[in-house]
Amino acid sequence: MYYQRxxxxxxxxxxxxxxxxxxxxxxxxxxEDGRSHGVLLYDGDNAIGWCAYGLKQEYPRIDNGRNYKRLSLKEDSERLWRIACFFVDRDYRKKGVAKIALKAALDSIKAKGGGVVEAYPVTHKSARAWSKWSNWFWFGTESMFKREKFRLVGPMGPHHLLMRRTVQP
Ligand SMILES: CC(C)(COP(=O)(O)OP(=O)(O)OC[C@H]1O[C@@H](n2cnc3c(N)ncnc32)[C@H](O)[C@@H]1OP(=O)(O)O)[C@@H](O)C(=O)NCCC(=O)NCCS
Structure with missing residues (x-):
């Protein structure tokens, strides 16, 4: 909910x-109002991971972020989507579940008419430094998005990047 407020x-x-x-x-x-989107991943009947995404308007806190504002991006496309959060059950981590969740979220955005999709992954350098003691890469990692053909727009503060790609409907 943090970025939705x-x-x-x-x-x-x-x-x-x-x-x-x-x-x-x-x-x-x-x-219930159709203003929150996400994909859930299952192992059998158990939900083991998710990727939350949504239109720009659904994540207003991103626009209010100092590091996002500093990028002074030109007026966005009418349909700008945001990949806002990943979560994978502890027992299933480091097995590629988040990568599958990202693919599924992009498929879902395509099915909803596509548009520009942006993401805010942790830089490689920060991921390497943090991985020793933390598991809080809920925005995903740079390589996950590169693999899905996202391109770098610019740095978002010292630890994150802004990356974008277009998804055709
Ligand atoms: C971050 C998280 C989603 C990764 O899920 P995962 O299924 O283990 O990730 P994957 O196995 O698909 O790996 C994705 C990439 O992240 C990297 N990665 C995953 N965990 C990592 C860690 N602890 N340290 C460094 N890199 C890590 C992988 O190496 C992989 O990189 P690659 O693309 O270069 O191969 C998972 O650890 C998690 O849910 N953490 C808690 C996040 C959280 O609290 N979310 C809620 C906040 S709203």
Whole structure:
């Protein structure tokens, strides 16, 4: 939900439990309104991973980010999609599940009419440095997007890149 809120003001003063409950409630209502997209990956009946994506308007917090603003991008295409978050169950990590999730998200965007798709992966350098102690590459890694023909637009702060590609309908 973090990037789906334009800012964090509505969460101020809430306890961790209250934030969690509010996130679930708000996510549910976005899904019911058709304003939240994602692909879920299953192993049999078990959900083991996801990739959340959506139109630019569904992720307003990205536009408000200092490092995104610094890129001063020219007016976006009418259909600008964002790859916002990956999550893979711990038991299934480092087996290529996130790569499959990305392919599935791109197929899903294609089926919805395509457009420009942007992503904010962690740079190789930061991924190498962080991997010793953390697993928080929820925006994905540079190589995942290169493999899917995304091109570099520019650096987004010291640890992330802005990459884009067009998906034809
Ligand atoms: C980041 C994450 C999605 C990766 O999923 P995964 O299925 O293990 O990734 P894959 O096996 O498909 O690998 C994708 C790429 O990421 C790299 N990678 C994955 N885990 C890594 C790690 N811990 N350190 C460095 N690189 C890593 C892989 O080497 C691969 O790179 P390549 O394209 O150069 O081969 C998973 O570790 C995760 O869910 N982490 C928690 C993220 C989270 O908290 N999300 C919720 C926040 S909203």
């Amino acid at each position: 334009p800012h964090g003001r509505t969460m101020k003063g809430l306890t961790s439990a209250e934030r969690s409950a509010k996130n679930k409630r708000d996510k549910k209502s976005l899904v």
